[in-house]
C-alpha cells in the first residue's frame with residue numbers, strides 16, 4: 001500500500017488515500033497503531049486517511065498512535081491541503097475538508113507555484129464546559145483550579161473540535177511534561193481525555209508552548225493546541241487576539257477574529273517521502 005510521510009512543524013503523519021488503499025474503515029484504528037510505531041512500523045504521530053467527499057472537496061480522518069480517532073487535527077489538515085493540491089485532487093487553492101468536527105476551510109498559499117504555507121479557518125472555539133467535554137457545572141473553564149495526583153493546576157479548557165487543557169507556566173525548565181501530561185490527559189474530569197498544553201507568555205503577541213497530546217504523548221507541535229492556547233491566553237487577558245505560537249517544531253500564526261468568532265491558523269506543511277508498505281509484514 002502506498003503512503004506519503006508528511007509533517008507540520010515536526011508533528012508527523014502517515015497519509016493514505018482511501019480510494020487507493022486496500023484498507024476498510026474498520027481496519028484504520030489497528031493499522032494506525034502498527035504504522036505509527038517508530039520501531040516496528042513507519043513511525044508517526046498519526047495515520048491520516050484522505051479521500052473524495054460527497055458534499056465537500058475531500059474528507060480527512062485521523063487516528064492517534066494509540067488507535068483512538070480524534071475529531072480534528074490542525075497540523076494534519078495543513079498536510080492534507082498540500083497533499084490534495086499537489087496531486088490535483090482539488091483545482092482551487094481554497095479547499096473544503098470534511099472532518100469529524102465538521103467542515104473546515106483551508107487555503108493553500110503559493111509562492112513560485114509551490115505550497116509555501118496553509119491558512120486554515122479552524123472554526124469557532126468551544127468554551128462551554130459540557131461541550132469540551134468536561135464534567136462540572138455549566139459555563140466556561142477559565143483559570144479554574146483542578147486537583148490531580150500530581151498536584152493542583154490552574155487550567156483553561158477549550159475545544160477546537162478536540163479537547164484541550166491549557167496550563168500557563170513561568171518557565172518550561174520546571175515542567176515535567178511527560179509526568180504532568182498524562183495525569184491531566186487522563187483526569188476523570190475529562191470523559192473523552194484531553195490534549196494538554198503548557199504555555200509561557202513571552203509578550204502580548206508571542207506564546208511559547210509545549211504539548212502532551214491525547215493518544216500520542218509529547219509531540220513537537222499541535223495545531224489545534226496552538227489555537228486553544230491563543231484562545232486561552234486572550235480569555236486570561238495575557239495576549240491579544242493574534243499571536244505567534246512558538247512550538248518545539250516551529251511557529252504558527254494564530255488569530256481569533258472578533259467579527260465571526262473563527263480562529264485562523266497559518267503555518268507550513270512538508271512532504272518528506274513516499275513509500276510502499278506491505279501490511280501483512282507488520
Ligand SMILES: N[C@H](CCC[C@H](N)C(=O)O)C(=O)O
Pocket residue numbers: 011045064069070071072073074075076162163195213214215216221222223224225
Ligand atoms: N492527538 C490529538 C489529535 C491531533 C491533534 C494535533 N496533532 C494537531 O495538530 O491539532 C487528539 O487526540 O485530539
